[in-house]
Amino acid sequence: MHDNDREEELVASGRGKWSKAGVPHKGWHCVDIEDLGEPQVECGMCESQTIRYVHHMEHPSYPEILEVGCVCAGHMEGDIAAARTRDDSMKSRTGKRKRWLSRKWRISAKGYPWIRADGFRVTVYPRGAGWATTISSEERALLQHSRKNYQTEDQAKLAAFDQITRVLAREA
Known part of the structure; x- marks a missing residue:
C-alpha cells in the first residue's frame, strides 16, 4: 500500500x-x-x-x-x-540539493563564493567563527541574511539552498 x-x-x-x-x-x-x-x-x-x-x-x-x-x-x-x-x-x-555543492560557484570581488540559481543570488562568506549567507532575488524584492553562523562553508551553502526551497514553497 x-x-x-x-x-x-x-x-x-x-x-x-x-x-x-x-x-x-x-x-x-x-x-x-x-x-x-x-x-x-x-x-x-x-x-x-x-x-x-x-x-x-x-x-x-x-x-x-x-x-x-x-x-x-x-x-x-x-x-x-x-x-x-x-x-x-x-x-x-531533494535531487537538486544533492548536486548543489558540486555546482560551479563563482568567486566575488571580495573573494566569497556565490551562485545564481532559481532566480536568486546566493553569497556565502565568513562571519565570526563560521560562515553566513545572503540570498537576494534577482529583482531585489527579497534580501535575506542568515540569522545564524554555520561551521563550514558547505553547511552554509546547503542552508542557503534550504532557505530558497522554503521561499519557493511559500510562493507556490
Missing part, C-alpha cells in the same frame, strides 16, 4: 487528532515545508504515519503549529492538490 493511501485511511478513520475535540479539521494554512532526509517523525495530526516531508500547519484558533504529512495537510487546508504540489516540489528539490 502506498503511503498516501495509508494516510488517507488514517484520516478517514479519525486517527489521532482527527477525532480529538478542540482540534480544527479545516482552515489550516501551511507556513513551511521541510525534507527530513528520511521518514523519521510521526504526523502530528493522524499521529500514525511516519513522515519525511513535513508540512508545518498553522490555524488561528489552535495554539501550536502541527508538523504533518501531505495527505493530512491537504485535508487540513481543504486543498489536497496544493499539498501534493508542495510535496512534489520538495521531492524534486
